[in-house]
Amino acid sequence: MSLLVVGLSHRSAPVSILERASLPSDTQAKLLQDSLAAEPAAEATVLATCNRIELYADVDKFHAGVAELSTLLAQHSGVGLEELTPYLYVHYEDRAVHHLFSVACGLDSMVVGEGQILGQIKDALALGQDLHTAGRLLNDLFQQALRVGKRAHSETGIDRAGQSLVTFGLEQLAQDTEVEAWARGKRALVIGAGSMSSLAAATLARAGVAEIVIANRTLARAERLAEILAEPGGTGVAARAAEMVAVGDELGRADIVVSCTGATGLVLSGDTVEAAAEGRDEPLYLLDLAMPRDIDAATHRIPGTRLVDIESLADASADAPMASDVDHVRGIVADEVAAFGAAQRAAHITPTVVALRTMAADVVASEVARLEGRLPGLDDKQRAEITQTVRRVVDKLLHAPTVRVKQLASEPGGAGYADALRTLFDLDPETVASVSRADLNDADVKNRGRV
Template identity: 45%
Template sequence: MSLLAFGLNHRRAPISVLERAALDETSLSQIIEAATASPDISEHLVVATCNRTEIYAEVTAFHGAVADLTAALTQATDITQDDLKAHLDLHYGDAAVAHVFNVAAGLDSMAVGESQILGQLRDALGRGQSEGHVGTNLNALVQQALRTGKRVHSETAIDEVSRSLVGEGLDAAEEHVGALAGAHVLVVGAGAMSALAATSAIRRGVAELTVVNRTHERGVSLAERLGARARPAHELAQALADADVVISCTGSTGLAITLPDVADAQVARGGLPQAFIDLALPHDIAHEVADLSEVTRLGLAELGDRLGPGGSVPEVEEARTIVGDAVTKHLGQRAASIAGPTVRALRSAAQQVVERELARLGQRTPGMSESDRAEVDRAVHRIVEKLLHAPTVRAKELASDGRFGEYEDALHQLFDLHAEGGAL
């Protein structure tokens, strides 16, 4: 049994693909039914957010499970096989466990450190439990991931990371174009990070704020909340020419703003300075725009350099340490649980043999004293315990390394073991 994390998210798929992968109640139920029917999937839950459609599953066969989930997602949504080939985010085994923990901690979110994912993951778990498609292993995994996520938020300042990055970006912009009070700021994108950037810019007293988003309705929604202006995506060129500061976080897998886009904007502006702040991962704005004489560009790496040595953000590094330790601990517990049934079966079988032989000995030696009988009993149990110690330890080690399968089969064949007991 191994964990599989299968799906689409903002790191691998553009917003246009994520929108087509969005699940309503009908499509969510279809995927759940398909996963439940798969002979290669024993447990599963579906996490569906605006930037993520993922299925976490305990599987007995990797290729069979992937094929079944691929069919489920393509049949329930507008996603195609080609979409999945290009953008599927797939994790297996230990990597899948780490992925779930990173998601719960907000380290895999578009707005790093956001806590909304905890509630979304908790809701998915609750549904899986109530409908019976989350079992012991997946429940233990998600519960521990949720506890780790809560710990990250309580023991670190991860909640402030996105605000710190945006604030540092605005500081850098002011160094290049002057005070933001009176400046025109363009925000490209309408997700959580874009909303945070737009709100932060308004608090600094910008004269005008414009939002451009591929899906115009989402851009309008954000602009209306902030009293800003929304422009459709086909007006990006003019919006770039009008802006002193451009902040981009679209979730696109390709460039949202190219070198020719910025070069044309510079010509239209007559060479006035412009600052470009790229908060996207992967990046939205071509690195080469920084080579233009009146342009500065700062991405996440440059903002990280300004916040901490080597481009690291201390709060994120603290969170990663907590998550890493929790993943290691959970993998150990998981290995023990995987080996547990076979180890218990082996010990149960051995205990049955001991009890039968001691009973037979008692019948054959009615004259043996109680003290001698007790000593024989202790000696036999000590021998069995010593004989079983090495295979027990080795079973857990192999399970931890993901190599328990062949060892398990050998034990079952050699000792004729059953689920929780056996023949020997």
């Protein structure tokens, strides 16, 4: 089996395609279930963010896997396969590992170095675990990606090379003014109460806005976020909740609007924004972090407004971050990819080595039993000494070749050593497979407890 990733992102596709291809959580679950039902995939999980959709799978056939995963992405995204295909990228084996590790470090983000992607990778792994579609390979891969991402952020200044999408968006709204000076005293409306909206609300509160209104389809979630923001131990900002039906009224009182919901249609139409902007002395600032977009793109043309959305953020993020930090992180990724590949190749041969040692132990037990039948007069001490001697001989004979074969298997091109070992010692394939299944079950239990 081999690792394959098929996906699209802000680097390969225009925002208009990403908007249409976005996957709600229930669609992600169906995509994973259908991926396992497809013959080439043994395990799968999906990484879906506002600017990327990537399907990771363990497949037994490359070309069949690419065709099947591409078709599934098209079916579940609602974008036709012919239209979607030019924007898809494919990574296989070590290149797939390299891609995910780069994503985890923020090297592939719209804003280089942003750390929110780590939480999204964690969520992708948790989804695969909850649906039992992520097996040993994807558990190991995503767990390691999280560790690599954390290492990059702790050992380098990649955090300073870029900012979170929220901070970057607010900086674009503020233009040449410091965000704190620009936001101080303004009234903010945050639409949505998910992780991105919560981050936006907290960022605005720290920047010194006078009031924050949280609007959400589930009022209880908006109320909870408002309570957290207003707590003395939190930001202490004046915060309150509002129902979505009141967004139009709240828009007329707001100076800054940040929207990030999971809605499939527009939350703010051009007419609604135009009505709220009419007669204002100061511009109405709008930040749309949703994919698909929450705010009508026509807002760009409405006088008295300034809209920053995912598309304009992509254009603005072309400025190069600190080159030395990026180079350092790239070095970390390269080292970690090599280490992960070696560990996976070594793990691949372990069931064969275990099966060989099990067979050797059975041979020892059989020969000792035969000896006891031919020499019934042996006492317990003699029998124990003979048994221990035979075991030592077998262990010494197997030690050097099994240690060496593990070393060879961990090197590039070492996958064939497991097959050679099975052939040389005529090992039962079902015995090897049973060791693999037991190892997989143990790994699944262990990994589920680590997320």
